[in-house]
Amino acid sequence: MTGEFWADVIDDYEKLFDTEEGYDTIFYVGENGNVVHAHSVILRIRSQYFRTAFSNKRVDKNNGMFIFSKRNIDLQVFKIILKFIYCGNVKLTDLQGPEILKIIIGSEEFNVQQLINYAKKFLNENKLKFLVSQPIEIFKIIHKNSSLFTKLWDDYLEIICVKPEIIFSSKKFPSIDESLLKDLLKCKAYKIEESKIWENVLKWGISKHPTFDQNINNLNKEQLKILKVTLNDIIPLIEFDYFDSTDVYQKVLPYKKLLSKEMINYLLKKFLDKSNSIRCCHRTRYHKVSPSIMLTPYHCAVFANWVDKESNSHYKIHNNPYKFKLLISKHVDKGMNLFPVFQSALSRAKATLIVARIKDSDKLVGGYNPNGFSRQKSNKFARDSFLFYFGDKDEVKSGRCGYVSQPENAIYYNERLEPAFGNGPDLLCKNDGNWTSKPTSYPSIGIPSNFEILHYEAFQVIKDCEISNV
Template sequence: MDDNTFLPKLSQNLLEILEDNEYYDTTIEVGNDPYVKIFHAHMVILYYRSPYLRRILSTNRKKNDGILTHIKLPNISPEVFQIILRYIYGGRLSLKEYDTLDIIKILVAANELSLQELITHLQSFLIINKENWINQNFNLIYQTSFNNDTFLKLQNFCIELISKEPEKIFNSIDFNSISEKCLITLIKQDDIQLDDIQIWEHVLKWGIAQNPELPSNSSNYSKDDFNTLKITLKQCIPFIKFYNLSSEEFLNNVYPYKKIIPKELREDLLKYFLNPKNQSIKKLNNSKSIDSKIITLQHAELISKWIDRLEITDEIKNSYEFKLILRGSRDGFSSSKFHEICDNQFHTISIIKVKDSDEILGGYNPTIWDSFFGYYSATEDIEDCFIFSFKSNDSTDIANNILSRVTVKKYAIYNDSNFGPSFNGLILFGSNYYDESYCRNSSCYEKPIRETEEEFSVEEYEVFQIMKTGKTDAKKELKMRKELKGLK
């Protein structure tokens, strides 16, 4: 018999005790005037179920004088406490019957009562089941999570959302109501995946929304209007990477608001954009974004260096565009889907997130993928193949990586309709890449990129086409693509 067989009956009996008004020894006054409700409870259950109530009861132990212990909880509404009290007694809580705002209220109340088990469960429920709602009401979730040190799961979710999907936040229905502190947290992220001109436009939109008295058309702004907006955005301006903008973007989107930019910075920007050859001011390197659920811009920059055979400390020579062409969660995890999308695509990076791990694996194929059976070594570019791994997707831990370049060129890339991206030392195999993918210690590459050769499951994977930015480079890539297709 299952050890848990008797738990449902126990839960039912404890809830019956809660509803029995005869044997209670504690009263709990919940809420504030004019809406206050008195609940009856049992000291022994409260003592062992809630650390917060335990502390109160420990300083107010019941004496054998027939007087009931009385507790006040003014910060919790009676409706929410009713839900939590039933959880305390019966260990039951069906969240599907409550709307998201109610669940957040339950979470805040659970935190006050130090119900850690419930706090963890509620955070997970919100993240898994209410992601769309969070995207649309980001400010509320952000403020709630960072006002409470125990809401670490929600905090991490917010940080990841800021970094990887900032547009969801900027387009949320409550974006204009976020605090200045929250906005600065958003725009100062080094790996925020948003173009700098978009960041400027969103910041400007937020600043204008804080001052509804401003004219709808900036051409009608008075000196006082510009000064009002300048004061509002004073703390945000230093985090805008103006030097990453094109001359056209600066002229059309920034210059009309030049009066809100500090004088010294404004003069430097004018000098810079009037004379683009002037290199006295160095561009920051966050002018591009990457559409990835796995890696950050820092990972992409390091991969770009590897493509150019540079060290991690070297300065980037070429600017590469990472164009997403396949994502497993969007397009599917089958080898057939991989070849449908990626065959005949040149210069691709495959990125793999290992399930139940922070580990990231990947490989660079400078040639094309194909469905024919065998190894592919049709061009001299094959010598630029490499595979790699990162211990985590944390951009601050990017140095914790393994890079392994090809040593036996003719066995660098393996093509087969039954395989996904396959680099000999890194293989995705099967109809769904579940428990059939692996890294092995292949002599065709310098070294293994994983400590184990055990098979693993793929949580997510993405394939990017890598292209140098600029018209000249684009023409070269197009020519190379035609040449590669001619080899078919």
């Protein structure tokens, strides 16, 4: 017969933690050096960090007491970690997101893996609630400890892409430092008008000068010069291409002293020169996919991973390096000839993506051609081309990709100048809207052998470093 009385043992250890009776270890904790007492034998048993510290005699000793200085850890957070080391229990439900993050950081220092795992799980389950409650504090901590929170940084950027007001409407937005602001502005998919981001950046810049009138319209020439220096590394991160003429007239030109002459000339050319083609039809980074009726930024992140042959989690909407420029978007009517315009559009672009929705379904099908199509019957070599198939257009995880296995037969135009992928053809985009698929040069990924399409679109795929040349 075996009796187990773990609850009593835990209660006794908790009493020892509370009373500190017989302590032989002193911690100086937090900025104020608050004193906390502990027992070295318990620390040794429960933590590899302390076992190593005591064994290697790396701990200062004074009057028989082991001395640790932990000024980098908040007192409350330290006591939570220490109590977990003693008793193996922790209550996180009354804590806020920043406190949970600090517990993870402190537990990493002491190598308390069980507490790390539990706190991360709790944080993940309450991720949105914590972010909405204290967004600026959370981003400050994550950014400062980026090596510990790489995935969390990505997850939170994905959230604020869709809900950017969480950050940009926060009263504490001006309190963030320049390094964090620059990294936030590198996000490529905010669902907010770019002019509103610009307005918040101006407020941020002025807030760095408490003696200035906080209304930018009341600043004099000398103060604007100082503000220009403050914003020197920030302004290049504003995507002025997403402004419209009203934004430029009302929100940029009044403060043109903040911008370089090159930027002013660029904006004037963009909005005053009617022959100029560098115009943007949308006003947010989130809609960098030109107004597609089938693709979302989430689809485009998937395509970016496939183009660069990365894992599905490498690119997300906030760091997608590709722009998908819509070349053509057409609804298919019975008896129409699809491709006179389609063929012309494809021949003007190099890397192209063809997407079609299968009639009477939510399925998407198409292919990527990195080398462009021709205006005449021909075969084209393409090592990195692929076909794709989404079983449900609203569920990006349903997407499947198949890379070409016979690159010498990757792309061709038949005698009717219908674009096709592979020798099968693996995907034949027929002029009458009745497409076919016979896997030969590409693997089978579930594309039906015969199907009618409802709508088709074609995109030019442009990497960020190439945009200035397009």
